[in-house]
Amino acid sequence: MTTSNLIATAKAQLQTSKFISAAFLSLLGAAVGAQAETYQGVQAPVSANSRVEVRVEAVIAARTENAYAEGASSRVVPRLVASTERSAVRAQATATARSANPYAEGYGQGVASVSVGSVDPAALQAQARAAARGEQLPL
Numbered sequence: 001m002t003t004s005n006l007i008a009t010a011k012a013q014l015q016t017s018k019f020i021s022a023a024f025l026s027l028l029g030a031a032v033g034a035q036a037e038t039y040q041g042v043q044a045p046v047s048a049n050s051r052v053e054v055r056v057e058a059v060i061a062a063r064t065e066n067a068y069a070e071g072a073s074s075r076v077v078p079r080l081v082a083s084t085e086r087s088a089v090r091a092q093a094t095a096t097a098r099s100a101n102p103y104a105e106g107y108g109q110g111v112a113s114v115s116v117g118s119v120d121p122a123a124l125q126a127q128a129r130a131a132a133r134g135e136q137l138p139l
Contacts, residue, residue, distance in 0.1 A: 047054070
């Protein structure tokens with residue numbers, strides 16, 4: 001190798017090592033910066049009220065209506081009055097259960113009709129026996 005090639009290779013290696021060291025130092029700085037917070041344990045509660053005052057406030061809060069509750073869950077729901085009679089609802093449910101399923105496949109196409117064929121039952125029985133015995137059927 002010539003000296004100019006050696007110098008070019010050395011410069012390339014030096015630039016690569018500088019790049020790697022700069023990347024390492026930046027990652028190290030980011031890792032140290034991410035750990036800047038410290039844990040100081042559980043903080044002791046600071047209150048100006050005594051235990052008795054806090055207990056009185058809790059009893060009052062438990063007995064008053066919750067202003068932030070949803071309407072359905074804040075009170076006892078009154079008993080509903082039905083607009084129709086039980087027997088009418090039951091009759092409608094029975095009729096619906098016995099009717100056709102509108103979501104079934106082929107709904108509304110009616111019952112498949114049985115077609116009367118011109119096949120001789122005796123010939124059909126003979127073919128079935130021959131097939132059961134393993135004999136070839138005539139085509």
